[in-house]
Every structure is written in structure tokens, then in C-alpha cells.
Amino acid sequence: MVTQARKERERLEREDQILAHALEMLQQSGYLGLNMDRIAARMEYSKGTIYQHFRNKEEIILALANRALEKRVDMFRRAATWSGRPRERMAAIGAAAESFVEKYPHHFTVEQIVRCASIWEKTSEERRRIMETCESQCLQIVSGIVRDGLSSGELQLPEDRSPEDLVFGLWSMSWGAYTILTTSETLSENGITDPVLALRHNMHEMLDGYGWEPLSEVLDYNSVMDQVKAGFEREQS
């Protein structure tokens, strides 16, 4: 009975190790560089044992993505509690998104892979659901802030628009920006020298376009974001 607990602990530790090795390979040489034999070799276990933990390669990738996503939900949740007006809290979410990318720079590689190769179909229902839940939770946190803005009267939406449509704008801009900046080598040659800052500005402009008070010319949201990020970095250490 006691040994049972030890075994379970060892199993979890090994799972961590597998994911750590997998992440390293993935970062270093992409999807095709992730090699089950090599994981086994580095783990000093046989391949069969690796397959005891993960049904296939894709499950490993999705497990990595899920770990990162759970962290993001957590960071979004904490950012949403920022004390201030709804639009400031929205800026805090933006800061959380930035911190997240800095803290887990591998995450975009992994999530892009999940969203692109025929990985999705090969994974278990269970893991897929975790990912969808994380995604949905992030969306809900953000649309909650939009709703707070609506009820405070600082934001009005056109009648044919839902809060989720606005959130989709932020989501797509952020996702698109980070995708492009991690995969395009010619950004600066094309005159985009600081894409992360440009992303911030463009988000502010979009929210200004919606007329969400206070507008960015009135309140310096970049300074809010830097404060929030500083908070995240402090608690990290």
C-alpha cells in the first residue's frame, strides 16, 4: 500500500522527464525532430515504457501544449483581478499574454504544431477536451471583462456585436502577431522593427475604435502593462 504511492510518484516523475526531453527536442529541431527512440535512449528506458505513458507521439505534443495552456489560464485569471477600470484590466490581460509568451516561449511552436499537422485526430478525446476547456476559460475571462465594461457604461457595442466578437479581435491579433513574429525572418527588413510593441499599440487602437473609455490618449496603458508584467516577474522568483 505504501509502495503504491511511491510507484505513482515515480510514474509522474518519469512523465515529467519524458515531457522535458520531448520539449527540448521539439524546440531544437521541430516536429520532425521529436523522435521516440531518442527520447527512450535519453531516458535510459526502452521505447515500450515510453509508450506506457503516452499512446503516441502526438499525445506527448498535446500534453506539452496543455501544460502551458493551464499556466496561461492561471495567468489570465490573476491578471483579471487587477484593480482598476475594466479597460485597465483588459490591458492587464494583454500583459499576461506577453508574460506568458516570454515565460513559455516554446508554447507557440507547440500550439502551432497542434493547430496544423494532422495531430489533432490522433490524440485522445480526454486531452483534446483539456485543451478546449483551457481555450474556453481564457475566452470567458476576457469576455467577462468586456461585460464589466458594458455594465459600467464605459464601453458600448454596436447592436449587432457581441462581446465575443471583440474578444475574437484581440485573440486573433495576438495569435497572428506572435505566429508571424516567431516564423517570419524578414520582419525588420519589411519595416516592422518592434512587433511586440506594435501589437500593443494596435490592440489599444482597436479598443479606442470601439470607444472603450478611458481612451489610450487619456490613460497610458503601456505603463499599466509594464506594472502587471513586473508583478508576474516578481512572483516568479
Next chain:
Amino acid sequence: MVTQARKERERLEREDQILAHALEMLQQSGYLGLNMDRIAARMEYSKGTIYQHFRNKEEIILALANRALEKRVDMFRRAATWSGRPRERMAAIGAAAESFVEKYPHHFTVEQIVRCASIWEKTSEERRRIMETCESQCLQIVSGIVRDGLSSGELQLPEDRSPEDLVFGLWSMSWGAYTILTTSETLSENGITDPVLALRHNMHEMLDGYGWEPLSEVLDYNSVMDQVKAGFEREQS
């Protein structure tokens, strides 16, 4: 000498066929479904002959992407000639982007694959350059319109902002939106029922945020976009 021309013609035809088969497979079963043996079988040629045309699988994928991208440059170029104020012409570009996705729905799959798997490194310098050139041309067309807006005085940018920063906003939002909508199965469950329309709205809002006259409450850019798209569809037939 005469037969030389015929041979060259046949070679190009075969290349077209290879790409057509490849595209079909790619659409049907993703990157992993693209199979060189199967292409050879369907072509009724041996594998070696296929490899005479393309050094590897990745070259085929990049060739597909480039074909689509060249079309997009063409569509952007034509959209940019739309007669109207700069902001209307920008809306025309948005319409071209929409038409492009409708006309070449496979393109996003392909470009995503290029941007994600370790495909980039395996391809020839030449084909990579074509892709970068297309990208750069699209950006230049769009930033040209931004500059027209600046010189007409209908748009002012904050002093720390370049036209390219604004373009990056449109680019990232558009790329992000289409990526998400083609890869997320739970959008409507999360309250985003018409992502393409939401994308339009969000782009208008961002440009409104920049204060680009005439604002979208004054001029109905969706109607401009529908006109432009109608034009594209007409000439297609």
C-alpha cells in the same frame, strides 16, 4: 529543336499535375497524408521521375504555397487600384484578402504548414526567396495605401508609429483570424458565430481607433468590400 519546345511543355504540364495531386492529398489528409509514392502511382510515373521535378516533399508544399501567394499579390495589386479614398482602398484590400481565402481555401493549410513544421529549412533558397518576395510585395502594397492616407491628411499616426506598424496590425489580425477559424472547432460554442464578419468589424474598429477618416460610422465599408468582392467574382467566370 521543335521537339525541345514540346518536351518543355510536357514537363510543365506534368509539374502542374504533380501539384494538383499533391494539393488534393494535402487538403484531404494534411501534411502527413502527402505521400510521394502515392503521387507517383496516381501520376502513373515512377517516383524517380517525380523527384526530377521536386527535390523533396517540402519543395512541393512550398511550390503550392508560392502559386497561391502569387495570386494573392495579383489580387492585392488590383484591389489597391480601387477608385476611392485611401481608407476605401484599404477596405478593398480587406475584400481581396477575403476573396483570396474563398478562392484558394487550401492556402491557409499550406502556409500554416510551411510556417510550422521544419519545412522551411529543407527547401531551396530560390523557392524561399519567392515566398519572401510575395510577402514583401503584399506588405508594400498595403503600406503604400497607408502612406496615401497620410499624405491626404485623412490619417495621422502618432510620432512613434510607422505605417508598417499599422499594416502589421491588419496582417496579424487577418492571419490570426483565419488560422483560428480554420483550426478551432469550438468557435460557435464560444459565442463567435460569424468570425469572418467579426474580423471585418474588428479591422474597421482598429482603423477607426487610428482616426482614419472617414470613420466607419460615416462610410459603410462593408458595402465597399461587398462591391469589390463582387468584382473579383465576376472576372473569375
Next chain:
DNA sequence: GTCAATTAATGACTGATCGTCAATAATTGA
């Protein structure tokens, strides 16, 4: 302590698929 039953670990093997290349076939032009 013994031993049968259960659980865990192994790695050789199958199958899929990429890319190569020596051998063969077809074409050309003198």
C-alpha cells in the same frame, strides 16, 4: 522464505515512407 500471480520493462520486429542510384529504355542527331 517460497512461489504463483501479477505487473513492469524490453527490444526485435513490422510496416510505412522518404530519398537515392545503378540499371534500363527512349530519344537524338551525326
Next chain:
DNA sequence: TCAATTATTGACGATCAGTCATTAATTGAC
């Protein structure tokens, strides 16, 4: 007509995912 050139072929080597019969380790009843 035939040697030289060009095109085509498909068997082959290499890599890698995932399987499974075999072997090793652990457990718990007696």
C-alpha cells in the same frame, strides 16, 4: 544505323512510429 545523350524505372537503404511476445521484477498469500 548506331553511339551518345537523356529520361525513366523501381529495388534498395535508411529512418522512424508503434506493437507484442518474451523476460524481469514485484507482490502478497501461505
